Amino acid sequence: MIRAEIPTPALLLDLDAFDANVTAMTGVVSAHGKALRPHAKTHKCPEIARRLVRAGAVGACTAKLGEAEVFAAHDVRGLLVTTAVVGEAKAARAATLARLAPDTIVVADDVGQVAVLDRAAKHAGVRLRVAVDLYFGRTGVAPGAPALAVAQAIAAAPHLDFAGLQAYDATASHTFGAEARRARTTGTMGEAVATRALLEAHGIPCPMVSAGSTGSYGVDAAIDGLTELQPGSFIFMDTDYLQIGGAAGAAYDDFRPSLSVVTTVVSVHGDEAIVDGGFKAFATDRPYPPVPVDRPDLSYAWAGDEHGRIDMRRATRRLAVGDRLEFRAPHCDPTVNLYDEIHALRGDDVEAVWAIAARGKSQ
Numbered sequence: 171m172i173r174a175e176i177p178t179p180a181l182l183l184d185l186d187a188f189d190a191n192v193t194a195m196t197g198v199v200s201a202h203g204k205a206l207r208p209h210a211k212t213h214k215c216p217e218i219a220r221r222l223v224r225a226g227a228v229g230a231c232t233a234k235l236g237e238a239e240v241f242a243a244h245d246v247r248g249l250l251v252t253t254a255v256v257g258e259a260k261a262a263r264a265a266t267l268a269r270l271a272p273d274t275i276v277v278a279d280d281v282g283q284v285a286v287l288d289r290a291a292k293h294a295g296v297r298l299r300v301a302v303d304l305y306f307g308r309t310g311v312a313p314g315a316p317a318l319a320v321a322q323a324i325a326a327a328p329h330l331d332f333a334g335l336q337a338y339d340a341t342a343s344h345t346f347g348a349e350a351r352r353a354r355t356t357g358t359m360g361e362a363v364a365t366r367a368l369l370e371a372h373g374i375p376c377p378m379v380s381a382g383s384t385g386s387y388g389v390d391a392a393i394d395g396l397t398e399l400q401p402g403s404f405i406f407m408d409t410d411y412l413q414i415g416g417a418a419g420a421a422y423d424d425f426r427p428s429l430s431v432v433t434t435v436v437s438v439h440g441d442e443a444i445v446d447g448g449f450k451a452f453a454t455d456r457p458y459p460p461v462p463v464d465r466p467d468l469s470y471a472w473a474g475d476e477h478g479r480i481d482m483r484r485a486t487r488r489l490a491v492g493d494r495l496e497f498r499a500p501h502c503d504p505t506v507n508l509y510d511e512i513h514a515l516r517g518d519d520v521e522a523v524w525a526i527a528a529r530g531k532s533q
């Protein structure tokens with residue numbers, strides 16, 4: 171199959187850009203002696219996880235247990251579930267997962283839930299690896315003494331093994347401007363590293379401090395005491411990330427956009443063309459619409475579940491019914507979650523079609 175034959179709307183991956191992004195990230199992370207456990211919430215695709223492991227990653231982060239179950243079933247190991255596993259039913263699933271993939275790590279931020287996890291591990295006859303999730307504005311327990319208390323509970327639980335700290339700072343990832351981002355992540359990661367030292371001073375070895383994102387990786391990679399980075403979006407990028415500000419100005423160009431959505435023009439009226447991609451083809455959580463690839467003379471506006479409206483008043487080349495138009499997604503993760511598969515392109519050749527096997531696995 172070639173690009174022009176892919177039924178639309180469809181998700182496309184430019185493999186040259188993807189490979190360049192992987193090389194760029196692995197280069198920086200390994201140069202600083204850190205491990206890379208890329209976040210698979212971005213791609214939800216076992217084939218991509220396997221490629222990242224072949225490029226040197228130690229495994230994959232997942233946001234949810236359901237994603238981790240899919241990756242484990244596809245032989246991906248080194249899983250870190252970065253959202254706390256809460257309640258008896260999910261704890262039982264985590265224990266079952268640990269039987270299949272014993273190196274899986276789950277996180278907790280609450281002493282009561284540590285007890286739930288311990289009971290589930292006991293019941294399943296497994297040991298469960300648990301890390302403490304640190305709070306930097308969303309989930310987690312505050313760094314310092316509160317985190318120590320949860321770590322002590324894990325270390326004391328008969329069926330749990332303390333795995334370390336998870337220190338993702340969502341605010342740092344998208345803080346606008348390279349210097350402001352540096353200041354934010356230096357501060358919060360300093361708290362994470364100090365917490366690691368506190369735990370070790372209390373006799374709790376802390377083999378892992380996992381943190382970082384596409385926006386903050388360059389600073390995080392150089393912070394002593396973090397052991398690994400868990401960025402996700404760098405493999406694809408999106409219009410949101412491309413404008414967080416880089417070292418040399420407004421554009422953040424450490425990584426190349428590799429992800430696009432291809433649509434077909436299905437109707438034309440005067441200066442308006444309608445494409446077959448709307449709310450179901452792109453995530454709509456950002457305050458700006460999809461951006462046409464290499465067509466700054468065109469703009470997109472939402473036109474419903476199935477459609478988008480293209481303004482051709484400034485068009486240097488008009489669109490006709492049947493023409494195809496590609497877009498950068500405003501936000502990559504929730505856009506990918508809308509598709510069953512991703513078409514991996516080398517130039518215009520479809521090299522492979524990969525299942526987004528963990529899409530929709532939000533539990």
Ligand SMILES: Cc1ncc(COP(=O)(O)O)c(C=O)c1O
Nearest residue numbers: 209252338343383384401402403
């Ligand atoms: C816990 C956690 N770690 C890492 C990431 C990766 O961040 P990014 O896609 O900004 O690189 C995310 C993204 O939301 C996350 O929730």
